[in-house]
Amino acid sequence: MAGSPLHTFRVRTEAREELREVTSLVADTIAAKGGSGLATIFVPHTSAGVTINENADRDVARDMLLWLQRLVPNSDEFRHMEGNSDAHIKTTLVGNSVTIPYTGGRLRLGTWQGIYLCEFDGPRTRTVELFLP
């Protein structure tokens, strides 16, 4: 009953840019498994990433998306023919994985921390992988 260390989720996003919270997907899987270790969340995309940030006030996510647009607009100088270089660059700035300790079947997130899939070129159905060794 040990199961595979790898858990795969599909997440539907609903806008070109969106921070979608996936904390409960991760927390529920760890609660079912129990034990202690290091949880790694990996996003196998190049125009979507994953980050940890505040989940109390939704305006934090709104402000973050706004400012990432200011920092990386869709410039005329970009050459990539698909026209989504802004999404690729934001993904590298945010990153494709987060790593979080868990003990006794509970993620050791801080009081205000949530895990967010960062959609930068949606809406799409995205994959989120959770690795629990």
Next chain:
Amino acid sequence: MAGSPLHTFRVRTEAREELREVTSLVADTIAAKGGSGLATIFVPHTSAGVTINENADRDVARDMLLWLQRLVPNSDEFRHMEGNSDAHIKTTLVGNSVTIPYTGGRLRLGTWQGIYLCEFDGPRTRTVELFLP
């Protein structure tokens, strides 16, 4: 005598924005434990992160904080009522964890690398977690 894989430190910061080196906290714990593996440093906050950068010339940390302020000023466009959206955004850009191999009880940091707690909304007492599997 194996002990828990999780080590928790409290670090006091002294300014709103500060890069505070925590390399010795990590290195000393690994030296006491010995062995080889992968060290993960995790910061359970949403307005403070952790990064690796140069620890020879303190001006690198100063230049980095200056430029992060240029990139993410505290804009009038932000709506988050606590007024620290800049700190949340910087935390996502820098990240909440770093991962470093160690062998024979020694961190395999490069010659110029140090580990820095990145305070973006201090001064506060922050938590730094070190996971050594």
Next chain:
Amino acid sequence: MAGSPLHTFRVRTEAREELREVTSLVADTIAAKGGSGLATIFVPHTSAGVTINENADRDVARDMLLWLQRLVPNSDEFRHMEGNSDAHIKTTLVGNSVTIPYTGGRLRLGTWQGIYLCEFDGPRTRTVELFLP
């Protein structure tokens, strides 16, 4: 025949700024080892990092380097005497490690994902460490 979990590669870069793909170095090592787990790629430098991004159209890498220059120019306001604060700041934005699950001796990268050493102050010979527990 188990071997060490740590594999070290030397990579020669050819310009001040370059995204050099190292996916095959990592994939070939994992194929030779087999098995499943979490691969960590760590770069022990302070003016070079590592990221995952698109490897189909080379213009994505070009656009990313261009925009990182726009975001972090070599400002007159920097004090670091070596004159490469831009490279240090970009390294912190991109990060020093990436973590990727593998199963059955195969990296679970997404269709378009490649692993890139990010040179920001070359040309130099850089070290890339791969940790396979």
